[in-house]
Amino acid sequence: METLRRIDRTIAVKQEAGSLGSSRWSNKDLDPVPANQRTWTAMDVASYWNSDQMAPATWDLGSTMVGLGLCAREAIPLSFVAFFVIGIVLTLNGRIGATTHCSLPVVIRASFGIWGSYLAILVRAVLAILWLIILTYLRSMIVAVMTGAIWPSFLKIPNTLPPKLGIDTQTIIGFAILWVFQAPLACVPVRRLAYFFKIKAWSSYILFGALFIWAMVVTKGKGFVLTGHFDEKLLPQGSRSWAMIAGLNAVTGLYSTVSINIPDFSRFAKSPKASWAQLVAVPVFGCIPIAISICCAAAAEQKYGQQVFDPASLCSLFDSRAARFFAGLGWFISTIGVNISANSVSFATDITSVMPRYLSIFRCSVLAGILCWATNPWRIVTDAPQFYSFLSSYPVFLAPVATILATDFYIVRKGKVDVRQFYDPEGIYRYFHGVNLRAVVAWIFALAPNLPAFAHAVDPTNPNPQPYTYYFSWYMSTFGAFVWYLLFNYLFQPHSSFVEEAVYEVGTVEYTESTVASSAEKGEVDADKEYAAGVVAV
Numbered sequence: 001m002e003t004l005r006r007i008d009r010t011i012a013v014k015q016e017a018g019s020l021g022s023s024r025w026s027n028k029d030l031d032p033v034p035a036n037q038r039t040w041t042a043m044d045v046a047s048y049w050n051s052d053q054m055a056p057a058t059w060d061l062g063s064t065m066v067g068l069g070l071c072a073r074e075a076i077p078l079s080f081v082a083f084f085v086i087g088i089v090l091t092l093n094g095r096i097g098a099t100t101h102c103s104l105p106v107v108i109r110a111s112f113g114i115w116g117s118y119l120a121i122l123v124r125a126v127l128a129i130l131w132l133i134i135l136t137y138l139r140s141m142i143v144a145v146m147t148g149a150i151w152p153s154f155l156k157i158p159n160t161l162p163p164k165l166g167i168d169t170q171t172i173i174g175f176a177i178l179w180v181f182q183a184p185l186a187c188v189p190v191r192r193l194a195y196f197f198k199i200k201a202w203s204s205y206i207l208f209g210a211l212f213i214w215a216m217v218v219t220k221g222k223g224f225v226l227t228g229h230f231d232e233k234l235l236p237q238g239s240r241s242w243a244m245i246a247g248l249n250a251v252t253g254l255y256s257t258v259s260i261n262i263p264d265f266s267r268f269a270k271s272p273k274a275s276w277a278q279l280v281a282v283p284v285f286g287c288i289p290i291a292i293s294i295c296c297a298a299a300a301e302q303k304y305g306q307q308v309f310d311p312a313s314l315c316s317l318f319d320s321r322a323a324r325f326f327a328g329l330g331w332f333i334s335t336i337g338v339n340i341s342a343n344s345v346s347f348a349t350d351i352t353s354v355m356p357r358y359l360s361i362f363r364c365s366v367l368a369g370i371l372c373w374a375t376n377p378w379r380i381v382t383d384a385p386q387f388y389s390f391l392s393s394y395p396v397f398l399a400p401v402a403t404i405l406a407t408d409f410y411i412v413r414k415g416k417v418d419v420r421q422f423y424d425p426e427g428i429y430r431y432f433h434g435v436n437l438r439a440v441v442a443w444i445f446a447l448a449p450n451l452p453a454f455a456h457a458v459d460p461t462n463p464n465p466q467p468y469t470y471y472f473s474w475y476m477s478t479f480g481a482f483v484w485y486l487l488f489n490y491l492f493q494p495h496s497s498f499v500e501e502a503v504y505e506v507g508t509v510e511y512t513e514s515t516v517a518s519s520a521e522k523g524e525v526d527a528d529k530e531y532a533a534g535v536v537a538v
Contacts (some may be wrong), residue, residue, distance in 0.1 A: 054204035062293025082251035087282035097263025105353030111408035115434030143174035146328035207330030253395035400481035446480035
């Protein structure tokens with residue numbers, strides 16, 4: 001038994017002075033960010049979004065828009081509107097992190113409950129790790145193009161891997177090179193990543209500026225996808241209006257993931273005001289890759305006879321080896337930046353909260369790096385296209401979570417939360433056995449209308465009784481979560497979780513029992529039990 005205790009002490013995350021709560025609910029990575037580590041300014045927030053949006057994922061939206069039958073002069077204004085909408089959600093949830101100085105797994109305990117928070121956390125973490133491993137594989141082809149530009153003989157290396165593996169020698173070498181650079185950077189503390197995001201931002205300016213100039217020289221501003229109109233009868237949705245709605249939904253849903261976990265980064269802000277930079281940065285930086293993507297596709301069609309959107313395929317078409325290398329280098333830095341900001345950090349922060357006694361962000365980042373190899377992402381992409389469709393449709397699960405988080409903080413509580421109680425399992429955010437049923441049921445009700453169309457998107461053989469609702473699934477889920485959550489809180493008000501004064505700054509606090517009187521001691525009605533009874537009755 002003593003040996004087991006010794007092992008436990010060895011592998012447990014070392015708690016620092018000032019840690020809140022027991023090791024079951026907190027460690028140094030989950031504690032509120034100390035004042036001396038809040039270093040992010042509005043410019044750093046803008047650089048973060050430059051890093052996250054000037055990337056292949058946003059670039060691919062150009063292909064999505066053209067595939068829907070929209071030309072550049074339709075797609076670009078539509079994208080600006082969509083990015084502005086998701087920018088509002090990002091700004092609201094970003095201010096929560098900047099105000100409380102806590103990450104998503106901690107702040108979401110106020111809305112979903114101490115135990116109920118794991119639902120939202122796991123929904124986000126699963127998507128983060130899956131996209132991390134898949135994007136690492138997909139963008140490894142860019143590394144192969146770069147390497148071939150330096151050593152042309154690399155492209156002639158015979159494939160020695162068996163066909164059943166689903167990957168060739170050149171691609172797996174590119175995957176290994178990308179992983180070697182990405183994995184160590186993913187382990188760097190978040191507060192120090194601001195410098196990397198600035199480097200990535202400047203490299204993106206150069207890359208996208210050069211690609212835009214090249215496209216304009218080739219096309220002279222002319223081209224069907226730039227100025228033309230697709231025949232409305234041939235559009236996949238049957239009409240231009242539905243095509244625009246589907247495009248609006250696709251762009252907005254792209255950042256459903258980050259709209260939830262933005263507190264993981266914004267908690268390092270010097271002031272909540274820094275989050276307002278997102279309201280401008282998100283729509284501006286988001287439209288640039290889409291516009292240039294469509295321009296480059298038009299240029300490739302005129303110059304090479306094929307409409308190309310994939311960054312690796314586009315780079316491979318360039319005649320100059322130097323052009324192939326430097327364009328590939330820009331995409332290489334961009335890929336690492338978005339993989340860290342949108343996926344690796346999110347997964348590590350979320351999973352840390354599951355077992356904070358033994359897990360830290362560093363340890364979970366190492367785990368994420370290992371999973372990039374262990375899961376064989378090339379098999380997922382080549383052998384499971386339906387699974388890939390599942391990931392692309394996943395935002396319908398995430399939109400209600402982001403909405404509930406913002407609605408709870410700003411409307412239900414009017415910004416009044418007690419940070420100390422985030423770490424107390426018997427505190428005011430315990431609700432009904434640790435779960436806020438209002439949030440869970442609102443999430444289910446908001447998600448339900450989209451499930452038939454979601455199942456059809458994953459597997460077309462499944463019936464889809466309401467095909468058009470899925471075209472605006474993000475907006476439907478968001479609106480549904482907002483209405484249902486407000487309704488449940490109006491009918492069953494969570495009196496026991498309200499505080500008269502907000503507590504954002506905390507010192508050294510040790511919890512042996514709840515520091516806030518229970519609802520019974522205050523003489524209030526326990527609305528959680530009343531609400532649970534109502535749900536059971538329904």
